[in-house]
Amino acid sequence: MARPPRFDTPQLLDAAVRLAAEAGPSGVTMSAVAAAVGAPSGSLYHRFTGRSALLAEVWLRTVEGFQEGYFEALESRDDPRAGGRAAARHIVSWSRTHPAEAALLLYGAQEFGRDDWSDEHLLRAEEGNMQVRAAVAALAGALGMHGRPGLDRVTLAVIDLPLSVVRRHLRGGTPLPAHAEDLAERCTDALLAGD
Template sequence: MARPPRYHEAQLLDTALRLAATAGPTAVTMSAIARAGGVPNGSLYHRFPHRSALLAQLWLRTVEHFQQGYLTALHSDPDPLRGGAAAARHVVAWCRDHPQEAAVLLHGPQAFGRDEWPAESVRRAEEGNRRTLDALAELAGRAGAITEADLDRAVLALVELPLAVVRRHLRTGGPLPPHAEDLAERCATDLLGRLG
């Protein structure tokens, strides 16, 4: 009977997450993870054959966790303005509750070596992005979006502005202000109300 693994993938990714959040994506090396996690190199390479596979998995785990909650918020109300407001609030609230993960997402996939990811990881990332953008476009359509400019306004309202609310604070290590969710919601509702 095989021995159960001593080092689980989630533990290794948690170590990589801490390194990325505190020192940036370039700090996430195989040797740094092994040192920080007290993991033998062989165990690390058994789970991840190379650094790009580990970086891809770290990104995917983080972004899929975010997208799952974001899509739930986006579909939380049949009224597109209320659903959009919930999605904008979710961006800020999720970043408040998951500052390390938010720091990873703010770097973007290219900083995590997206051009060198395994093909399956690229496919997963593209599927998740497509699913999220399709849901956002559907909500924007229900809110009155007709043109490409309308869709751009919806992306600004539901993604870019909420991220702008948190970016400055997360980059400086300061706490998000208590009114951050309200600010994101008000901006989203105002812009979505002007579609069409």
């Protein structure tokens, strides 16, 4: 009977997230992740074909974990404005409860080596991006905001604005204020209310 692995993939990816939050993408190397968990380097090469695969998995797992709750918040309400408000709150509250992951996402996929990702990783990333674009477009349509100006307004309301509430604190290493979710929700609601 085979012995279960001592270091599993989620454990290795968790260590990579911590390294990325502390030192940025350049701090995520195969040897650094192995050292962080006390694993031999072979444990990483057994799971990832190389550093580009490790970086892709760190990025995609983090984005997909965030997006799961984001889409649930955005699409779970009968009232589209309520869904938009819930999505804005989700961005702030997820960032509060996942500060290392949120700090990682400030960098962007390019800084996590997107140019060297496999076709499979690129497809996963594009599917997630398409789902975001479709959800924002659906919300704009449900609110009667049409054309590029409407899409831009909804994007600002449910993505850019809530991110701006958390970005300064994440970059500065300061805790989010207790009222951050309420602030993001109120600002998002004002934009979604229309003219």
